[in-house]
Amino acid sequence: MKLLSRKASCNSHGQDSSYFAGWQEYEKNPYDEVKNPQGIIQMGLAENQLSFDLLESWLAQNPDAAGFKRNGESIFRELALFQDYHGLPAFKNAMVEFMAEIRGNKVSFDSNNLVLTAGATSANETLMFCLANSGEAFLLPTPYYPGFDRDLKWRTEAEIVPIQCSSSNGFRITKSALEEAYQQAQNRNLKVKGVLVTNPSNPLGISLSRHELNLLLSFIAAKGIHLISDEIYSGTVFNSPGFVSIMEVLMNKKYVNSPVWNRVHIVYSLSKDLGLPGFRVGAIYSNDKKVVETATKMSSFGLISSQTQYLLSEMLSDKKFTKNYVSENRKRVKQRHAMLIRGLKNAGIPCLESNAGLFCWVDMSHLLSSKTFEAEMELWKKIVYQVGLNISPGSSCHCIEPGWFRMCFANMSEQTLNLAMQRIKSFVNSISESKMNISPNQQYSNKSSRRKSFSKWVFRLSFHDRETER
Amino acid sequence: MEFLSKIATNNGHGENSSYFDGWKAYDSDPYHPTNNSHGVIQMGLAENQLCFDLIQEWVENNPKASICTPEGSNGFKDIAIYQDYHGLPEFRNAVARFMEKVRGNKVKFNPDSIVMSGGATGAHETLAFCLADPGDAFLVPTPYYPGYDRDLRWRTGIQLLPVVCESSNDFKITREALEDAYGKAQEANIKVKGLILNNPSNPLGTVLDRNTLTDAVRFIDEKNIHLICDEIYSATVFNEPGFISVAEIAEEGVVCKNRDLIHIVYSLSKDLGFPGFRVGIIYSYNDAVVNCARKMSSFGLVSTQTQHLIASMLSDDIFVEKFIDESAKRLAKRHGLFTRGLAKVGIESLKGNAGLYCWMDLRRLLKEPTFEAEMELWHVIINEVKLNVSPGVSFHCSEPGWFRVCFANMDDETMRIAVSRIHKFVIQTTELDQAPTRKQYKRRKLEISLSFRRLDEFKMTPRMLSSPHSHMTSPLVRART
Numbered sequence: 001m002k003l004l005s006r007k008a009s010c011n012s013h014g015q016d017s018s019y020f021a022g023w024q025e026y027e028k029n030p031y032d033e034v035k036n037p038q039g040i041i042q043m044g045l046a047e048n049q050l051s052f053d054l055l056e057s058w059l060a061q062n063p064d065a066a067g068f069k070r071n072g073e074s075i076f077r078e079l080a081l082f083q084d085y086h087g088l089p090a091f092k093n094a095m096v097e098f099m100a101e102i103r104g105n106k107v108s109f110d111s112n113n114l115v116l117t118a119g120a121t122s123a124n125e126t127l128m129f130c131l132a133n134s135g136e137a138f139l140l141p142t143p144y145y146p147g148f149d150r151d152l153k154w155r156t157e158a159e160i161v162p163i164q165c166s167s168s169n170g171f172r173i174t175k176s177a178l179e180e181a182y183q184q185a186q187n188r189n190l191k192v193k194g195v196l197v198t199n200p201s202n203p204l205g206i207s208l209s210r211h212e213l214n215l216l217l218s219f220i221a222a223k224g225i226h227l228i229s230d231e232i233y234s235g236t237v238f239n240s241p242g243f244v245s246i247m248e249v250l251m252n253k254k255y256v257n258s259p260v261w262n263r264v265h266i267v268y269s270l271s272k273d274l275g276l277p278g279f280r281v282g283a284i285y286s287n288d289k290k291v292v293e294t295a296t297k298m299s300s301f302g303l304i305s306s307q308t309q310y311l312l313s314e315m316l317s318d319k320k321f322t323k324n325y326v327s328e329n330r331k332r333v334k335q336r337h338a339m340l341i342r343g344l345k346n347a348g349i350p351c352l353e354s355n356a357g358l359f360c361w362v363d364m365s366h367l368l369s370s371k372t373f374e375a376e377m378e379l380w381k382k383i384v385y386q387v388g389l390n391i392s393p394g395s396s397c398h399c400i401e402p403g404w405f406r407m408c409f410a411n412m413s414e415q416t417l418n419l420a421m422q423r424i425k426s427f428v429n430s431i432s433e434s435k436m437n438i439s440p441n442q443q444y445s446n447k448s449s450r451r452k453s454f455s456k457w458v459f460r461l462s463f464h465d466r467e468t469e470r
Numbered sequence: 471m472e473f474l475s476k477i478a479t480n481n482g483h484g485e486n487s488s489y490f491d492g493w494k495a496y497d498s499d500p501y502h503p504t505n506n507s508h509g510v511i512q513m514g515l516a517e518n519q520l521c522f523d524l525i526q527e528w529v530e531n532n533p534k535a536s537i538c539t540p541e542g543s544n545g546f547k548d549i550a551i552y553q554d555y556h557g558l559p560e561f562r563n564a565v566a567r568f569m570e571k572v573r574g575n576k577v578k579f580n581p582d583s584i585v586m587s588g589g590a591t592g593a594h595e596t597l598a599f600c601l602a603d604p605g606d607a608f609l610v611p612t613p614y615y616p617g618y619d620r621d622l623r624w625r626t627g628i629q630l631l632p633v634v635c636e637s638s639n640d641f642k643i644t645r646e647a648l649e650d651a652y653g654k655a656q657e658a659n660i661k662v663k664g665l666i667l668n669n670p671s672n673p674l675g676t677v678l679d680r681n682t683l684t685d686a687v688r689f690i691d692e693k694n695i696h697l698i699c700d701e702i703y704s705a706t707v708f709n710e711p712g713f714i715s716v717a718e719i720a721e722e723g724v725v726c727k728n729r730d731l732i733h734i735v736y737s738l739s740k741d742l743g744f745p746g747f748r749v750g751i752i753y754s755y756n757d758a759v760v761n762c763a764r765k766m767s768s769f770g771l772v773s774t775q776t777q778h779l780i781a782s783m784l785s786d787d788i789f790v791e792k793f794i795d796e797s798a799k800r801l802a803k804r805h806g807l808f809t810r811g812l813a814k815v816g817i818e819s820l821k822g823n824a825g826l827y828c829w830m831d832l833r834r835l836l837k838e839p840t841f842e843a844e845m846e847l848w849h850v851i852i853n854e855v856k857l858n859v860s861p862g863v864s865f866h867c868s869e870p871g872w873f874r875v876c877f878a879n880m881d882d883e884t885m886r887i888a889v890s891r892i893h894k895f896v897i898q899t900t901e902l903d904q905a906p907t908r909k910q911y912k913r914r915k916l917e918i919s920l921s922f923r924r925l926d927e928f929k930m931t932p933r934m935l936s937s938p939h940s941h942m943t944s945p946l947v948r949a950r951t
Contacts, residue, residue: 306746
């Protein structure tokens with residue numbers, strides 16, 4: 001008898017993908033300014049490290065919050081015992097107000113409709129358990145966050161059917177793409193339960209337009225299905241057209257009393273906007289009471305530590321702090337984004353024009369030896385091993401066109417980003433040089449060095465496989 | 471289109487049962503020494519509140535443990551960013567050492583085999599996902615913690631099949647009962663993937679003796695099925711016989727030839743009294759399970775803020791030893807007070823040496839030996855005696871009349887009041903019993919004969935596991951802050 005479950009033995013955790021392989025390579029040889037200046041720079045991790053000083057200064061001024069105290073009195077016992085899956089009321093209030101603040105207070109949220117979860121990872125999985133039966137499908141626009149393959153499909157046994165988006169129109173969602181995806185699902189005999197979008201998009205770094213949002217709402221209205229809007233990057237929108245939440249469009253008269261009102265759900269988290277991925281703070285927001293009720297019960301499997309709820313309830317209730325943080329954080333993301341764009345431009349590398357996110361969607365298709373995903377992989381390996389940058393290949397995000405890469409910019413210092421830009425510039429220069437100066441001898445040595453590095457990669461890859469088996 | 475999934479609309483969460491009456495009664499009329507001295511005393515929540523003074527003292531004296539005090543704010547950024555599902559090394563090391571200490575240092579735990587989860591709740595669900603496919607089954611000795619119905623079955627699609635234990639031998643798990651349960655599953659064509667043991671037991675408050683534990687390990691080894699040992703109450707053992715962890719048997723390597731089958735679930739919710747911090751642990755001797763569970767832990771990691779606090783606290787050897795020792799003393803005292811109080815009015819409970827509760831025998835107070843009578847008695851206890859206790863049927867007990875009563879979630883004074891209420895009630899009931907009217911006498915005879923028939927019917931119906939009586943008496947209902 002097979003010892004473990006099917007889920008344990010399959011690959012649906014998605015961790016054999018190149019998205020994670022790059023991380024592993026980074027971990028073996030991580031860049032350090034002093035200790036390992038030749039190491040790999042991590043540009044595959046969408047973290048926000050730009051505004052910690054703001055958080056640290058708040059903490060220094062508010063010692064009670066983390067010291068389990070309220071007005072100087074210890075509340076340790078109450079916090080240690082508090083396991084109510086409805087969550088700390090003060091924290092939920094602070095969260096919905098923070099979410100409203102990020103949306104320019106154009107929408108307001110009811111804390112009774114908020115469900116707390118251990119990170120957006122848990123929120124997304126929980127929503128799938130609530131909305132889809134085993135074997136049913138959600139439509140997702142490509143390219144999408146590689147973690148969705150695990151979060152949405154692994155233990156839930158749900159399916160993802162892609163809504164193909166292409167560079168021809170800036171990867172925007174179109175009506176025909178939606179219909180085509182729905183049809184695809186039908187052809188595969190999959191019942192579609194909803195659409196899931198990330199807004200702003202990971203990996204594209206663009207906020208969805210009002211047009212796209214309206215398109216999505218009419219689509220789900222027509223098909224009678226759900227819409228999940230993962231708005232985890234909502235606080236990182238730094239340029240016009242500004243962030244429009246699905247909730248804002250939903251408040252439109254024609255939707256308020258319609259069934260669609262109950263079929264739109266938002267996922268949120270503090271991992272990106274506040275840069276606190278370690279604290280595991282996620283949330284589901286829904287106008288539907290039954291979804292809220294069920295998700296709340298399921299949150300038992302991943303509640304937020306009361307210690308953390310309390311700290312953050314104090315922090316986010318400080319309106320002066322949140323207002324300042326939201327605007328300052330945006331400024332810094334914008335600045336850093338501009339740095340990356342400049343560096344890439346300098347290297348002749350275009351990218352998708354973006355107004356949000358902690359990364360850029362970079363077009364290196366002109367550097368491919370052929371317009372294939374094999375060539376993309378080849379290029380990616382070069383960039384990881386030779387150039388020393390861990391970036392995420394578009395194929396790991398299910399992009400339909402080869403040559404696109406996601407490069408993160410907010411998880412490192414300015415100096416490191418500059419160095420990364422220098423490295424990429426040298427790399428691009430070396431390619432054009434080798435294209436221009438190729439002689440028979442050099443060709444041979446290039447080939448053999450390519451073969452060497454290829455076999456090095458093969459060796460590493462097989463070694464890595466052995467590690468994961470263990 | 472069905473609006474929600476089947477999982478969302480079924481009752482697998484276990485919360486729609488009538489047993490919530492107890493919680494509702496408590497919530498609407500909670501006892502308070504000064505504001506509401508006639509309110510319902512909560513005795514249905516297995517919490518450990520006896521040693522907070524020790525913990526609080528430690529927290530005050532160790533500000534660095536909180537990464538966000540001026541003393542510890544240097545660490546803030548690194549902790550806040552750390553989302554590696556391996557968990558902070560210092561956290562895993564501290565937890566491993568703590569678990570070893572609780573087992574008298576008789577075993578060793580490898581920190582690399584420690585996996586985090588969203589409480590023991592998350593740990594159980596994760597293990598079920600790793601070890602079994604939908605439709606497969608785990609065997610679980612009755613009576614058992616009602617939360618298992620949700621944790622192991624709800625989203626996983628797994629079944630729980632009872633291994634029936636009886637009061638005639640103090641609810642001990644026998645090889646016969648194990649074989650019987652396994653055999654029944656075979657007959658019904660249900661694939662058994664494992665056995666769940668809760669040691670020390672909730673609700674019994676007893677520990678497994680060496681023979682029973684060894685026998686269970688032998689059993690799973692023979693059948694080549696998994697053994698999940700929930701040792702969440704391991705540090706609440708306050709009397710002889712001491713605690714024998716499955717880890718001891720696993721390490722001895724004599725009985726069990728295949729350690730890949732053995733997994734332990736742990737948490738800090740009971741031993742330390744920190745249910746709010748959501749610190750669940752899976753420990754497995756099977757590397758593939760560790761690997762898979764670790765990937766799944768993404769769905770319920772422990773907040774690094776909490777990991778850091780726990781790492782600091784549990785690395786303080788002097789504090790830990792003092793705590794384990796003092797906690798056991800206070801539990802012993804409280805348990806003694808309570809059981810002696812019950813004995814004064816002739817109420818027996820199962821002789822227990824662990825846990826935060828005792829398994830009270832109220833069979834002689836039942837009008838008749840049926841679950842209906844148990845329900846009736848239970849409603850009286852809630853509404854008239856004003857104590858929220860948990861009826862045996864919610865733990866899938868095969869015999870009516872047993873109740874779990876928690877005693878560690880209140881102060882001494884409240885405990886005394888609870889005992890005096892029980893005294894009053896028992897005395898009143900006994901007085902009533904001693905003077906039946908002729909009508910009552912006739913009615914009772916009729917009821918008894920009817921009830922025996924009902925009991926037989928009951929015994930013949932399929933196990934109550936899928937009945938609406940699977941109640942979640944545990945953690946996640948509205949708690950007072």
